[in-house]
Amino acid sequence: MSEMLSRVDRAKLPRHVAIIMDGNGRWASGRGLLRSAGHAAGVKTLKKILTTAVNLKLEALTVYAFSTENWKRPLAEVDFLMHLFSDYLEREKREMHENNVRIRFLGRTEDFSPLIQSQIRDATELMKNNTGVKFNIAADYGGRDEIIRAAQKLAAKAARGELDAENITVETFESELDTAGQPPVDLLIRTSGDMRISNFLLWQAAYAEFWFTKTPWPEFTPEEFIEALIEFGSRARRFGGVT
Numbered sequence: 001m002s003e004m005l006s007r008v009d010r011a012k013l014p015r016h017v018a019i020i021m022d023g024n025g026r027w028a029s030g031r032g033l034l035r036s037a038g039h040a041a042g043v044k045t046l047k048k049i050l051t052t053a054v055n056l057k058l059e060a061l062t063v064y065a066f067s068t069e070n071w072k073r074p075l076a077e078v079d080f081l082m083h084l085f086s087d088y089l090e091r092e093k094r095e096m097h098e099n100n101v102r103i104r105f106l107g108r109t110e111d112f113s114p115l116i117q118s119q120i121r122d123a124t125e126l127m128k129n130n131t132g133v134k135f136n137i138a139a140d141y142g143g144r145d146e147i148i149r150a151a152q153k154l155a156a157k158a159a160r161g162e163l164d165a166e167n168i169t170v171e172t173f174e175s176e177l178d179t180a181g182q183p184p185v186d187l188l189i190r191t192s193g194d195m196r197i198s199n200f201l202l203w204q205a206a207y208a209e210f211w212f213t214k215t216p217w218p219e220f221t222p223e224e225f226i227e228a229l230i231e232f233g234s235r236a237r238r239f240g241g242v243t
């Protein structure tokens with residue numbers, strides 16, 4: 001592992017990595033397990049990937065934990081995911097804090113239970129002055145929903161006479177997004193073979209490099225994560241220009 005870390009050219013690291021942690025259910029079903037066992041295994045992967053991000057001193061890591069569309073799943077699965085989320089926060093927040101991680105939650109959050117809402121507030125408050133990895137958990141998150149909420153906030157400001165419509169710029173718009181103050185996504189990883197964005201970070205990933213792997217999230221390793229980061233370093237990003 002330390003040998004792998006030493007192969008990373010720090011100057012070529014992405015500032016912001018986002019991950020669609022997909023494939024927990026299929027991984028479990030394929031082994032004759034319940035989908036919930038896949039989600040539990042996925043939490044272990046997340047712990048390892050966050051540790052790797054801390055070791056690499058990545059600037060920002062965003063993970064997709066629960067989408068605005070995931071409420072459509074069977075109630076038992078949604079319930080299980082909520083308990084897992086709650087346990088994860090309870091179990092991990094102290095170590096995250098010790099690692100100087102600054103946690104933030106992207107998404108709506110008001111449909112979560114009062115317990116989870118208070119855990120979200122507590123964890124955010126606990127780590128708000130930390131200066132290490134910006135770790136964003138997207139939960140009840142949808143890119144369209146986030147953009148609409150930002151538009152509503154700007155419209156409300158305009159209605160109060162605090163903002164002229166002509167002064168809505170990329171910067172003012174971004175300042176209303178859940179990721180305000182953070183760099184755009186440089187590298188977007190999706191595990192488990194599907195090649196789609198599924199309503200994740202639609203604005204922030206405008207110029208992201210994509211990296212897909214067939215590996216299901218429970219089997220994703222720090223080694224493969226680093227492989228993606230190294231490959232990112234060899235991409236030619238043009239941002240519409242010429243090289």
Ligand code: IPE
Binds near residue numbers: 070081
């Ligand atoms: C990702 O794994 C976790 C969540 C969406 C919460 P899935 O549950 O989507 O697993 P698959 O894609 O059905 O295998």
Ligand code: IPE
Binds near residue numbers: 065070
């Ligand atoms: C995206 O995965 C959401 C998360 C990983 C939390 P989904 O499994 O919900 O996406 P689709 O349904 O395959 O597009």
Ligand code: MG
Binds near residue numbers: 022023024
């Ligand atoms: Mg899925």
